[in-house]
Amino acid sequence: MPGVRLAARLAAPAPGWTIRADAIVVGSGIAGLTAALELRTRVPHVLLVTKGQLVSGSTVWAQGGIAAVLDPADSTSAHLEDTLVAGGGLCDPAAVEVLVTEGPARVRELVRRGALFDLAPDGEIALTREGGHHADRIVHAGGDATGAEVSRALVAQLEAVRDDPGIEVVEHALVLDVLTGPPGPDGQPGAACGVTLHVIGEGSRDGVGAALAPAVVLATGGIGQVFRSSTNPAQATGDGMAAALRAGAVLGDVEFVQFHPTVLWLGANVKGQLTLISEAVRGEGALLLDTDGARFMPAVHPMAELAPRDVVAHAIVRQAAATSSDHVLLDARHLGADFLRTRFPTIHERLLEHGIDLTTDLVPVAPAQHYHSGGVVTDLVGRTSVRGLYAAGEAACTGVHGANRLASNSLLEGLVFAHRAARDIAERVGAGGLTQAEPVERPGAAALVAAATRSRIQRVASDGPGVLRSAEGLRAAAEVLAKVRTDAHAESGAGAVADPQAAEWETTNVHQVASVLTAVSLARTESRGGHFRTDHPAPDDRWRLRLEARLDASGTLEVTPAPIPGVG
Template identity: 85%
Template sequence: MTAPVTTPSVPLPDDVTTAPVLATRLAAPAPGWTVEVDAVVVGSGIAGLTAALELRTRVPRVLLVTKDLLASGSTVWAQGGIAAALDPEDSPEAHLADTLVAGGGLCDPRAVEVLVTEGPARVRELVARGAVFDTAPDGQISLTREGGHHADRIAHAGGDATGAEISRALVAQIEAVRDDPGIEVIEHALVLDVLTGPAGPDGRPGAVCGVTLHVIGEGQRDGVGAALSKAVVFATGGIGQVFRSSTNPPLATGDGIAAALRAGAVLGDVEFVQFHPTVLWLGSGVKGQLTLVSEAVRGEGALLVDTDGVRFMPDVHPMAELAPRDVVAHAIVRQMAATGSDHVWLDARHLGADFLRRRFPTINERLLEHGIDLTTDLVPVAPAQHYHSGGVVTDLVGRTSLRGLYATGEVACTGVHGANRLASNSLLEGLVFAHRAARHIADQVASGVLRHADPVTRPGSEALVAAAARSRVQRLATDGPGVLRSADGLRRAAAGLALVPTDAHTRHDDGRLLAVPQVAEWETTNVHQVASVLTATALAREESRGGHARSDFPEPDERWRLRLAARLDGDGRLELTPTPIG
């Protein structure tokens, strides 16, 4: 990939000149063991499992690393479905048009074209791999509609358990070949850092040559080790735990984005965070992973009303409750402010009890656990962090700016989502681009372009943030680059993040170290670094677009129809560069 091209017509705020300095590696013990493979895949959601399965048949040795069990990836939590133009009356062109609209002018049309044209075949391959989707009376895959789509193109499984079914099918495929000598699976393992070779003439880190990882006690190898490889595929998911409340599982601590940043990779669109409009509201003190009420519920006809019982979305957007997610989320926040409330209501009662129990069994069950009956009660909802549209910048085959490092799924910035993800495009993106990345890696390994190299220590500092600081970091991220942002709030967040000690492994209190290198501290360090970049990019982008809403710059600005690229310089200082899309 070529270096970002500066677009000088957009002046960056003065604050950017004091961008944070971040560490280029985690404080960790030296690796006590090594393994040598052709490719390492990190993550076991739809993207990681697909990449590992594809690579297994194309390169001699693959290592699949996952932070918990194989079935613990974020894919399991996907309720609504996977979008693809499977209906003869639909078309990839129509899917492309809807995606571009949702993306607020920042999608890469080439990436979207790849997604929508290759998507239907990839979904059918999922069926061939054992995924069982809900079907219509004629035996064809049943399709529904979600916000931003102008056609029924959402395939679902188990009513509202699509991700769980896809994960089940792909994990079963991995388990079937687990004894194959060409693949090794290490569960309960946190990847710490990307290993890189000697720097080039520009001082940037060299080619990727593996990763360091810590096996959390139940894997096949103990402690910190090094997996040396010709290629690394990050499929590590999102950044949910950067915020106080999220629909993401506890494992989503931004590990892949942070590790790629430390290694010198370019990040893009980091400021675009999708807050799901309808997350179960259980009170202001609740934190952690919250219950998502899928957009598919509104797709089937559920309505939003405020605490006075007034339906407000028809006055906001022609598609009303089916408007793109950012539109609905921001409308809810404004309506909450207007009514002095901390939530609105989702009303699905008119859809009928039998239909709701059959179509949304998982959601209904989870709501019943909180004493709420979807069939008879109004459901209190409010926006919460859900999906990250940005990530590690890749090309159309998953390559990042570092030779040998690939990214796919939510950790990647492919250009598909732009400023805002269209509903149910995420599973499809992981599926399509994992295939492309695996095939490209195989070609590059076979041709000798990707080969083993010896890692060297990168310049810069090492960091460790005490786990006790995580709630402080999450509060700063929620109050700064949250649903609605402002320069003042973002500056306060940046100042607060800069005060968080990042050298906890060297600081003493009452004769004791603040923290020692271990999983909770490594995760918290990742959360802090991602929050720092997110805050800096949100402060730099002086407009509102998609998942980035500024109260002080409430309208989109055509000068900002570009990507804000972020990377660390040789001293670890964050560089922000406006770049063309694509």
């Protein structure tokens, strides 16, 4: 199969305006909001750019909670061990140590910022358990609306300082590319020095502009819209990961995609953002039954319904096939109507919209794309391989998740590592370690994929690097992706397939991410965590390493093995 070649920039008009800042944060989920709030008090001017409104990040959709050791009977060593087990041997132990030891302080900080978590009868923060955890350590809010409450609290903090000249918020803005300085001797792009962005509609800055800063934080969330169906919102088109790749950054663990086991099944042809049935429902005692009414998880794993997500997702797919079905059933009826309505009000209401009553009905569920464990490779303070470029949250590969994220570690990761990145940026900017470079245009052709192609790309990604993968399916996906036209803008007037605009830029990102995902999934010839190969169904110790992906100076995708820090 010929090498994958990808453009190093998007086709877009030249910037019509320029603004400057000391740091730019892209994204308004938990990682982006945390980074912006931390930077606001530490650098003279921070710019926060978000694709929609401040409240539209992926965080608002998180149901389950935040994992943190707040119970004296629990321990950070136990949380660390559960995380390492879920990660399938590919976690960076030092990153996990940072996560579990700093996590409790970050959660208490959220409380000080106004987050209202559910309380136990004694007035302490209530804790519950989710899959893969051996202790009650999940903090939740509004029963099953933790993300919405965290987002509300952080946005309120940001709104309170909107008039502060030290912070500027640009909403309805799609970041196109990371701007970089003069290339190095190896031909790779130079230091990050800002971003190009397209402001949609509202605001005095219209169209494409350039925001310049010596530090850029990508906190753009996940890649859900690469697939036909996902629990992710519509804006999760892998923009940050694709922009980082084009800027010369290294991506890691891209093949590890988490398919949530229990997503409402509404038929084989349904696409778009689907309704998630939180892991916390199983944490409270709900059971999985096949369509014959038989429970099957106890025979699969000692933790039964609370096994790690990849185990449960694969078991559901296999059990559904064994019963000639395409879904299984979630049974929470025995937990009691009053408890279910109180503990899971959001889920209960969303199911009622589809004519399903959680308190009396069996709920049809099947796996769907939910979370991406990989992303832009960072160190313990969020630095990527490109000077001045940082990543945090789901867009980053910190080494915390390895092959499979442990339940409710995602919001915690966003909190902990965004906080660390902001502190590092402030120190480096203040000490003169990060200085503003002038951007130069990266060489080569620019890319633009027509928005009409997106559904075909999503189908290919779902059938190729989906829940169950094989060399045959991955090669077929790679061939289709390689034939997608990436110069839709090449001809002017009637000959052009499409003009540079938001839908096309997003679709180009979807295509690039799908191409990398397919290539890396084909390279890893084993099964581990969120990567399952039917032709290599067992884990292989020779693959206890990270696959890294980057573009060489000619735009050819390089996939290379790399050791994981602290893993022998």
